[in-house]
Amino acid sequence: MKVIEFSHEHAEPITLFESVSASSVHIGDGVGEAHVYCIYFEPNSVIGRHQAGYGQLFLVISGEGWASGEDDHRVKLTAGQGAYFERGEFHSKGSDTGMTVIMVQVSDLNPQTIHITSQPST
Template sequence: MRIYDFDPRAGQPVPIFQSRAAQVAELGEGSGESHAFLVHFERGGVIGPHLAEFGQLFAPMEGTGWIEGGDGMRHAIRPGQVAFVERGEMHAKGSDGGMTALMIQIRDFTPLRLAVRRAQSTP
């Protein structure tokens, strides 16, 4: 499991569609079955330990929480960060105070290195 902090300098300007003051940062690429979810954790909410059936991006949008990787250690996560969980990795996630997150699952997913890695564990 890896957690990335996003830096606006990691993005690229959008040169089309009469765009201005807008940047995009590609998160990764993949293929195969995919799913996108909004996940809401109430105070004390948890999705318990389980094996990831897909490569997974987990991006908090509101509130703060934690994600636990294969090493069993909890890592804090907040808006502006995204966690990548590898397919087959044991993981869990939750929040003490409440959190809403975007979760994207792609069968064969490879994240791109676009920000500084903050925390890592292995499956």
């Protein structure tokens, strides 16, 4: 698992299309079948350990929770952070207090590496 930072401080101004006061963070690119979900975690919720069928971005947009990858070590995630799971990687996620997440699944997903931490701190 890799932690992804997509908070506002990492955003770059959008200069195309006569944009005004808008910015973005390039999170990744992919090829193949794709699925996007909004997931609501209630307090004390868990999605149990399973193998990722797709490359997956798990992006926290509100609240806080945790995710774990192959090593089964829980890493805290808050709004503006996320996790990337490679296709086939065993993982789980959950929240003690509640969180809302956008989950993007793509057959072959390549996250933007500029804001990825491969050795997340706890």
